[in-house]
Amino acid sequence: MTALLDVRHLAVSLPGAGGQVLPVIHDATLQVSRGEIVGIAGESGSGKSMTAQALLGLLPERAQVSGSAVLDGNTELVGRSGRAWRTVRGTRIAMVFQDATAALHPMLTVGRQLTEHMREHLGLDRRAAEARALDLLDRVRIPGGRGALRSYPHQLSGGMRQRVAIASALACEPELLIADEPTTALDVTVQAGILELFDELRRESGLSVLFITHDLGVLAALTVRAYVFYAGRVMESGPTGELLLRPRHPYTAALLHARPHADDSWTLPEDGVTRPDEAAERRTQPLVTIPGSAVSPAAAPPGCPFAPRCAYAEAACTGELPPVTEVRPGHAVACRVLPDLTEVPA
Amino acid sequence: ACTAGGGGGGASGGDEGDGGAGENGAASGGTLTVSTSFVINSLDPGQVYEATGALAVHAMYETLVTFSGSDVSTPEPLLAESWEANADSTEFTFNLRDDAVFADGSPVEAEDVVFSINRLNNLSGSPSVTVEGLSASSPEEGVVVVSSDEPNPSVPTILAMPAAGVLNAEIAAENGATDSEDAASEDSATPFLDQTSAGSGPYVLGSFDPASEVVLEANPEYWGEAPGFDRIVIKNVDAQNQKLAIERSPGAEIALDLSGRLLDGLDSSLQTSGAQDTFYFVTLHQDPEVSEVTSNPDFIKALRASMDYEGIAALFGQDALPAAGMVPPAFPGALPDSETKSQDLDAARDHLDASGLEDPSVSLMYPAITYRGVDLGTIATKVQNDAAEAGITIELDPQPIAAFLDAQSAGRVAFRFSPQSLNYPVASSLVNNFAPGQPSAMRSGWSAELASPEMIAAGEAVQEALDPEAQDTAMQEWQRLLDEESPFITLAYNSGVVVATPDLAGVEYSPAGWQVDLRSVRRS
Amino acid sequence: MTGPRIDLTPSESGDPVTTGTVPPAPGGDPRTQRLLERRRWAGRLRVRSVSSTWRQPSVVFALILLGVWMLAAALAPVVAPFDPVTQSANLYASPSAEHWFGTDELGRDVFSRVVHGARLSLPVAVIIVGVALAIGAVLGLLAGYLGRAADEVIMRVTDLVFAFPQIILAMAVAAAFGPSTRNAVLALIIVSWPTYARVIRSSVLSVRGADYLAASRLLGVGPVMALRRDVVPNAVGPAVVLATLELGNAVLMLAALSFLGLGPRPPAPEWGAMIAAGSRDLSMWWVSVFPGLAILTVVLAFNILGDALRDRLDPRYAKGLS
Amino acid sequence: MTTVILLFGVTVLTFSLIQLVPGDSMTASLSETALNDPAVVSAYRDKWGLDEPVTTQYAIYLGNLLQGDLGISRQTSRPVLGDLMTYVPATLEIAIPAMILSVLLGTGIGLYAALRHGRVGDQVVRVGSLLGLSTPPFWLALVTLYVFFYVLGLAPSGGRLSSWITPPPTRTGMLTVDALLAGQWMTWWDAVQHLLLPVAVLTCLTVATLVRFVRSAMLEVLDQDYVRAARAKGLPTATVLRRHVLRAGLVPVITVSGLAFASLLSGTVLVEQIFSWPGVGQYAFRAASGLDLPAVLGVSLFVAVVYTLVNLMVDLLYGVIDPRIRLS
Amino acid sequence: MSALTVDDAAVEYSSRGRGTVRAVDGVSLEVARGQIVGLVGESGCGKSSLARAVAGLEPVASGQVLIDGRPVSPLGWRRRTGQDVRLQMVFQNPYASLNPRRTVGSQVADGLPEGRSSAVRHAEVSRLLDLVGMPADAAARYPHQFSGGQRQRIAIARALAPEPEVLIADEPVTALDASSQAQIVNLLVSLVAELSVGVLFISHDLALVREIADITAVMYLGRIVEMGPTQQVWGAPRHPYTRALIDALPRITEAPRLPVPLRGEVPDAAHVPTGCRFRPRCPVAMDVCTEQPPIITLGPAMAECWLAESARDDDRPSDKH
Ligand SMILES: Nc1ncnc2c1ncn2[C@@H]1O[C@H](COP(=O)(O)OP(=O)(O)OP(=O)(O)O)[C@@H](O)[C@H]1O
Numbered sequence A: 001m002t003a004l005l006d007v008r009h010l011a012v013s014l015p016g017a018g019g020q021v022l023p024v025i026h027d028a029t030l031q032v033s034r035g036e037i038v039g040i041a042g043e044s045g046s047g048k049s050m051t052a053q054a055l056l057g058l059l060p061e062r063a064q065v066s067g068s069a070v071l072d073g074n075t076e077l078v079g080r081s082g083r084a085w086r087t088v089r090g091t092r093i094a095m096v097f098q099d100a101t102a103a104l105h106p107m108l109t110v111g112r113q114l115t116e117h118m119r120e121h122l123g124l125d126r127r128a129a130e131a132r133a134l135d136l137l138d139r140v141r142i143p144g145g146r147g148a149l150r151s152y153p154h155q156l157s158g159g160m161r162q163r164v165a166i167a168s169a170l171a172c173e174p175e176l177l178i179a180d181e182p183t184t185a186l187d188v189t190v191q192a193g194i195l196e197l198f199d200e201l202r203r204e205s206g207l208s209v210l211f212i213t214h215d216l217g218v219l220a221a222l223t224v225r226a227y228v229f230y231a232g233r234v235m236e237s238g239p240t241g242e243l244l245l246r247p248r249h250p251y252t253a254a255l256l257h258a259r260p261h262a263d264d265s266w267t268l269p270e271d272g273v274t275r276p277d278e279a280a281e282r283r284t285q286p287l288v289t290i291p292g293s294a295v296s297p298a299a300a301p302p303g304c305p306f307a308p309r310c311a312y313a314e315a316a317c318t319g320e321l322p323p324v325t326e327v328r329p330g331h332a333v334a335c336r337v338l339p340d341l342t343e344v345p346a
Numbered sequence B: 001a002c003t004a005g006g007g008g009g010g011a012s013g014g015d016e017g018d019g020g021a022g023e024n025g026a027a028s029g030g031t032l033t034v035s036t037s038f039v040i041n042s043l044d045p046g047q048v049y050e051a052t053g054a055l056a057v058h059a060m061y062e063t064l065v066t067f068s069g070s071d072v073s074t075p076e077p078l079l080a081e082s083w084e085a086n087a088d089s090t091e092f093t094f095n096l097r098d099d100a101v102f103a104d105g106s107p108v109e110a111e112d113v114v115f116s117i118n119r120l121n122n123l124s125g126s127p128s129v130t131v132e133g134l135s136a137s138s139p140e141e142g143v144v145v146v147s148s149d150e151p152n153p154s155v156p157t158i159l160a161m162p163a164a165g166v167l168n169a170e171i172a173a174e175n176g177a178t179d180s181e182d183a184a185s186e187d188s189a190t191p192f193l194d195q196t197s198a199g200s201g202p203y204v205l206g207s208f209d210p211a212s213e214v215v216l217e218a219n220p221e222y223w224g225e226a227p228g229f230d231r232i233v234i235k236n237v238d239a240q241n242q243k244l245a246i247e248r249s250p251g252a253e254i255a256l257d258l259s260g261r262l263l264d265g266l267d268s269s270l271q272t273s274g275a276q277d278t279f280y281f282v283t284l285h286q287d288p289e290v291s292e293v294t295s296n297p298d299f300i301k302a303l304r305a306s307m308d309y310e311g312i313a314a315l316f317g318q319d320a321l322p323a324a325g326m327v328p329p330a331f332p333g334a335l336p337d338s339e340t341k342s343q344d345l346d347a348a349r350d351h352l353d354a355s356g357l358e359d360p361s362v363s364l365m366y367p368a369i370t371y372r373g374v375d376l377g378t379i380a381t382k383v384q385n386d387a388a389e390a391g392i393t394i395e396l397d398p399q400p401i402a403a404f405l406d407a408q409s410a411g412r413v414a415f416r417f418s419p420q421s422l423n424y425p426v427a428s429s430l431v432n433n434f435a436p437g438q439p440s441a442m443r444s445g446w447s448a449e450l451a452s453p454e455m456i457a458a459g460e461a462v463q464e465a466l467d468p469e470a471q472d473t474a475m476q477e478w479q480r481l482l483d484e485e486s487p488f489i490t491l492a493y494n495s496g497v498v499v500a501t502p503d504l505a506g507v508e509y510s511p512a513g514w515q516v517d518l519r520s521v522r523r524s
Numbered sequence C: 001m002t003g004p005r006i007d008l009t010p011s012e013s014g015d016p017v018t019t020g021t022v023p024p025a026p027g028g029d030p031r032t033q034r035l036l037e038r039r040r041w042a043g044r045l046r047v048r049s050v051s052s053t054w055r056q057p058s059v060v061f062a063l064i065l066l067g068v069w070m071l072a073a074a075l076a077p078v079v080a081p082f083d084p085v086t087q088s089a090n091l092y093a094s095p096s097a098e099h100w101f102g103t104d105e106l107g108r109d110v111f112s113r114v115v116h117g118a119r120l121s122l123p124v125a126v127i128i129v130g131v132a133l134a135i136g137a138v139l140g141l142l143a144g145y146l147g148r149a150a151d152e153v154i155m156r157v158t159d160l161v162f163a164f165p166q167i168i169l170a171m172a173v174a175a176a177f178g179p180s181t182r183n184a185v186l187a188l189i190i191v192s193w194p195t196y197a198r199v200i201r202s203s204v205l206s207v208r209g210a211d212y213l214a215a216s217r218l219l220g221v222g223p224v225m226a227l228r229r230d231v232v233p234n235a236v237g238p239a240v241v242l243a244t245l246e247l248g249n250a251v252l253m254l255a256a257l258s259f260l261g262l263g264p265r266p267p268a269p270e271w272g273a274m275i276a277a278g279s280r281d282l283s284m285w286w287v288s289v290f291p292g293l294a295i296l297t298v299v300l301a302f303n304i305l306g307d308a309l310r311d312r313l314d315p316r317y318a319k320g321l322s
Numbered sequence D: 001m002t003t004v005i006l007l008f009g010v011t012v013l014t015f016s017l018i019q020l021v022p023g024d025s026m027t028a029s030l031s032e033t034a035l036n037d038p039a040v041v042s043a044y045r046d047k048w049g050l051d052e053p054v055t056t057q058y059a060i061y062l063g064n065l066l067q068g069d070l071g072i073s074r075q076t077s078r079p080v081l082g083d084l085m086t087y088v089p090a091t092l093e094i095a096i097p098a099m100i101l102s103v104l105l106g107t108g109i110g111l112y113a114a115l116r117h118g119r120v121g122d123q124v125v126r127v128g129s130l131l132g133l134s135t136p137p138f139w140l141a142l143v144t145l146y147v148f149f150y151v152l153g154l155a156p157s158g159g160r161l162s163s164w165i166t167p168p169p170t171r172t173g174m175l176t177v178d179a180l181l182a183g184q185w186m187t188w189w190d191a192v193q194h195l196l197l198p199v200a201v202l203t204c205l206t207v208a209t210l211v212r213f214v215r216s217a218m219l220e221v222l223d224q225d226y227v228r229a230a231r232a233k234g235l236p237t238a239t240v241l242r243r244h245v246l247r248a249g250l251v252p253v254i255t256v257s258g259l260a261f262a263s264l265l266s267g268t269v270l271v272e273q274i275f276s277w278p279g280v281g282q283y284a285f286r287a288a289s290g291l292d293l294p295a296v297l298g299v300s301l302f303v304a305v306v307y308t309l310v311n312l313m314v315d316l317l318y319g320v321i322d323p324r325i326r327l328s
Numbered sequence E: 001m002s003a004l005t006v007d008d009a010a011v012e013y014s015s016r017g018r019g020t021v022r023a024v025d026g027v028s029l030e031v032a033r034g035q036i037v038g039l040v041g042e043s044g045c046g047k048s049s050l051a052r053a054v055a056g057l058e059p060v061a062s063g064q065v066l067i068d069g070r071p072v073s074p075l076g077w078r079r080r081t082g083q084d085v086r087l088q089m090v091f092q093n094p095y096a097s098l099n100p101r102r103t104v105g106s107q108v109a110d111g112l113p114e115g116r117s118s119a120v121r122h123a124e125v126s127r128l129l130d131l132v133g134m135p136a137d138a139a140a141r142y143p144h145q146f147s148g149g150q151r152q153r154i155a156i157a158r159a160l161a162p163e164p165e166v167l168i169a170d171e172p173v174t175a176l177d178a179s180s181q182a183q184i185v186n187l188l189v190s191l192v193a194e195l196s197v198g199v200l201f202i203s204h205d206l207a208l209v210r211e212i213a214d215i216t217a218v219m220y221l222g223r224i225v226e227m228g229p230t231q232q233v234w235g236a237p238r239h240p241y242t243r244a245l246i247d248a249l250p251r252i253t254e255a256p257r258l259p260v261p262l263r264g265e266v267p268d269a270a271h272v273p274t275g276c277r278f279r280p281r282c283p284v285a286m287d288v289c290t291e292q293p294p295i296i297t298l299g300p301a302m303a304e305c306w307l308a309e310s311a312r313d314d315d316r317p318s319d320k321h
């Protein structure tokens, strides 16, 4: 069975100041199957959003895209004209943005924003569209019915706004939903609700989602497979659990170690009292850091972009691109060294 | 013989004025457009003083006598059929014609004339000065007697001015007019008269907007020859646009401010008519406390000699002339061309040396306006330039007209420049104003004590000469003396010009104050 | 090495017009925004790409234009073939090899007058902008930094001045005091200082809420020192942009006043007055066309430079460049 | 409340300005000869209360003002209110069409430039608007007059109506409207022809500012996530522009339009001068140079009221357009 | 004795639209030298308001802030001197907390005591930069030449200049990437140990607080609803809100499961619910919750909940203090 979305060797570059060309994605290959939530993780500037926008033709004008991205085995997304995109956007691929406040038009009612594309694509009249919008609101658990349709985005809370945005993306029953950090702007308590919603939608409607996040915890909770980006390249990909619990790429591992440990649960000592020195001790070097700071795709060094920061880097790493190795079925790593990472570095 | 001797001729003029001619005129009706730069304050004859007002009032109100065309030497009958003066020119008797009616159909009677002249006098408005010392009475129906405190052969001329227009006393009084002594404070008819005319002329007031236009409409009740147009629109247009407009006009249009330069290259099919009736002059204050420089007689001589009179006249354009004396050539009593002054820089430097002043510097104040299409600043700059050639530094001080007039009447301006025309078209009116000790002279500190006895005597000679020729001669003599010792330097004469589209007849420039007699303009 | 760059200038900073009601910022709720900082700031960094402000063709053009005018002003006596005030009998000569721009109503060489006009207009514009900027800066700083009553009073006064269209007020002031260069300058200063006061006030307000100001006050830096080190340097950027744009505006306004007869006295070769002289007879088009082009080019140069400066100082506008 | 304070301030400011003046309105109104007559002078001073102390003069003025009496113009000897009623419609007749045209053109061109960002069309607009901003208004007016009237003979010279045409009965004071109301088509067409040049010049001046502003506002909007979101929904470009981009871009457009109206009023002073247009601009100029206190005060108040009204309208429009303001 | 004592502090804002908002409503806490106190809570619960009030940037409406037992005077027109500068703050946004127009060195030197020679100041600045792991030559450069993480280090160096006893760090790492975040957190932790300053560490990231704080305070709608040793708060949360926060954290585990959402959102501080302020969102609310909840002390911890009260009843007092 072919993947719903099959992206191969996607490369994107943007026009920079003074006429030079800035690469933002070097070579991305990824797949999303039907009914699957697939994640993309990576630090800021690694090209996550650019990938999403390339898949919907929303890149800045004069951006250059190469490679291929095939939807459902029959629709090539790279190189589409403006008019041709209209048969894809909204109806076959929809998108949820990071900041729902910014992604909803502040001066249009929720109802309007939910129905305008339904009427465009599905040819519904106002009544039918509204009825459908009410359905959608119900599906994303927004209370208030018709009242909610008449309200403006600023009258809703952040979580509700994100639900509206999701409802709007679902309106024309797209085959694929791209969600670009839909929970970054939300509190954890609200984030949990949104994650639950995505999971529910996948279970109930078989929705396929490309879910972008920088939070590995979210990745673990929601996705089945994931891709880790760094400087516009895919560093490691595989089933999420395996990727996060047994990473093979030093970058993935470093990201995991730099993360606060929320995962193991603490239990109280028997007597119910903790001693201050215990905490202090724990803190001496709580997080493992990655030296240096993230590079942007345009400024990435030749060879493995992570090499300058990598504890395991060898001379060859800086020279040429690392080969992609499939360490286990479905688990691919772009690393020349493939060190043993089971031991946490000091 | 005095001017009033024209009475006989006046009678015949009266016949001519009679209705008959109306029918044989060519096409009449339609609209006449008159474009001019507005100088207007009021359309009340008792208050009218400015050029645009005089133009309009003259078409709406009739006077006892009038002038026709460009001739201002011989008054012609209008409301008065005939008139005579007593021997010493202090009492003038006018016999009214009996068929004249106001626009409302009521007859023009002697009381109306008396009321109008006395009201004008008592209002103390701007034009009242011209009738100072005159009073009117009516000894019998149809007869008006105007008496003057001093012998004054110019009384009929004065009474031809638009301000002496006769208004319907009854209607005026109903709307607050009065001719009593306290009219200055009690008369409240001006706002009414700015909206409605109450005269006997061929046109009545349609509407009045002091900023943009005055609309006159034909008076259907007019007692004389039917008016030439249904409407006359007097529009406020600056000189520049007047030229553009009249060149492209479809017809029946008159422009009033196209003089000088603007006439160059004017479409030759247009008719023009003009008269040199304005003089441009500078005044130097004679009080050493105001200015050591301007009160220095040798400095004045130096300045006089330094002016490039030809060059200044050239700035105005083809119709201007370099000055000879003060009286513009349009009026009897002007100096002949042969006496035209010219630049003499050597003499100027000699005079300057004689004055004992070192590098004199003085500021020249003038109103920052464009007058008859000529920017006064341009002329003042030329004056500055000429004086500089003789080693005199002049700084220019343009002022808004209001500030200029203020400073001028306060009488403390050392050196100023302005145009001037006559209050009424008789040369001797200048003596009343500019002779030592007279109002304008006093404003530059030129009192009778400062003047030579000859100067004083020459002025008196003008006043005493009742015969026109004698007066002209005296006038010329007076001007020659002015050139010797007065603080006035006349620079150039410029003409008032009317330009009209070719389809008009009866368009002649009049130096009498109303510029063009709208009553006589018709389609040819 | 490039100098320090401003990360964030107040949003209304360089707008050509900053008066009137300021619309509320179309942002979302503050909470989300705070959580989004990470993204937002990273985004900002991207936009501030290598600045090539001084190499854009339009800026080069403006600099050359301005350079030419400044040279003309400085070297007017050398450049101009005739004395600007010397008259000749050759009135209204049309442009020719001898008189490139023809002669005017007094036979003066229009080219020489236009060149000398720069000598008058440029310094006068600098004076107007300089003084108005100084007044506006002081009052704007006081209003923004002291706040409360001072702010209220100063802002009401600026409101008052803004309630008049600039030219009408300038005209009234100039007419009241009589025409002269000094009075025209005075009038233009009176009408223009409030713009600076407002712009500086609003940038001070944005600095006043800035964390770095709070930080240095917490460290024990006194209010005056903080004003000098933290507030002023960060508030001047927009004012500099505005001043550049206003230089052009000052040239325009001076010409307008002169045109109405309320500017420098004759025979000064002022461009507006020259246009007025030409307007009295349009058939002598050269008398007014050339001074008009002079104003146009000078103001254009200032506007281009002002734009470029703004784009440089405020990344929001950098998008406007290409 | 602030409006009242503002208007009060305007009267105080104008009043004190006029007191500073060296000249005296009297000399501007009376002839030279009349000034020599002490009786006339004192009658005049009496009539205008010029002998009272300044504060009393001001108090008298303010008292009358509260009763809707703006005093009598010394130049026209007519009530200032009446004068304003005559001249304001004339000015509005050019200002309103110019404003409407500016807003329409400004928005259209600005949006076009934003959409063509960085390409030839955008560059042309940028250069054009810069030129528009840098052109002296009076010079532009002169040049258009020269070209369209003097050289080409396409436009009438100046004024509001050809003189051979009788003005329609006054109802609004705006000739085009009055002519329509009276059903006089010829008159209407003539009035329209007279409007063309002044309106075109005023529009040129305002549209430049607007275009620049709209362009940068639209660039900003085009870069917003909600526009990207609308495109991602697969809406046709025209819908995205109309419903999403324009609506959001309108808020800044309204602000600048309000301001542009004020600068347009400034522009009328010079433009009216050149096109012999009998409007408030010319009235203001004459009042200022004639030191006609009541008239200057009247014009100032008028302008201040317009300023306030425009601000008010801008605020109201915000409310109409932006629910965040309406609902808070 | 504690370096910083906050005693029943309240912060109020009055704005035209909302009336008076009590953003912080009676908060008491203490920070000792060498201790990290973590403050967590959802967005808008008043964390920053509290931080700013404690630092003196905002006046307290009631209650008091003491440093070493002496009250801190709020920032006014006076210069801050002596005791007051021993309380310093690190801001959330490293891009806005450094003056873009001054060199790094001059900004760090702001906090140095006056009257020292420039050579000494220079050396001092180098020392401080070194302390936060920045090269000495950074002093001569401008903030825009540094990345976010580096700027945050500089901000910390600046805050350390007057040798503070307590640092208030308001979400110091929220604006940073994962890798820089870890670096800054480690830096803070090591500084606490080396210089024995106290830190009030504010974050909305519970996991991070848990990682470094000795004491964790959980704030909800202007009040601290639970506070205690970190391990205790995490291991046995007494307040349903704390529990909900912990449950909502996504985790990386062998058996992936979705985090548990907490219904509703933080109400507007202008409309605080009556009784227990968490009641409308509380999964275990009872009738008694319409009354003010009791403030319960449990050993070194406290909680503001009726359930905690019953928990105390269950807990036989084993230790005394
Ligand atoms: N408009 C733009 N012009 C130039 N470069 C850009 C632009 N937008 C993004 N980039 C560059 O593209 C690269 C990838 O950006 P992208 O937005 O995809 O990152 P991201 O992974 O989504 O980061 P974040 O977590 O901050 O959202 C970055 O290095 C950035 O510098």
Ligand SMILES: Nc1ncnc2c1ncn2[C@@H]1O[C@H](COP(=O)(O)OP(=O)(O)OP(=O)(O)O)[C@@H](O)[C@H]1O
Binding pocket: C030, C031, C034, C035, E013, E014, E015, E021, E023, E041, E042, E043, E044, E045, E046, E047, E048, E049, E050, E204, E268, E269
């Ligand atoms: N200057 C202010 N004026 C009015 N209200 C304010 C002001 N600052 C904050 N508030 C309000 O006070 C409450 C607490 O805000 P605060 O910034 O302290 O929250 P926070 O916990 O720091 O949130 P976050 O995690 O988003 O930073 C909020 O309801 C907020 O709207």
Ligand SMILES: [Mg+2]
Binding pocket: A048, A049, A050, A180, A181
């Ligand atoms: Mg992104």
Ligand SMILES: [Mg+2]
Binding pocket: C034, E047, E048, E049, E170, E171
């Ligand atoms: Mg906060």
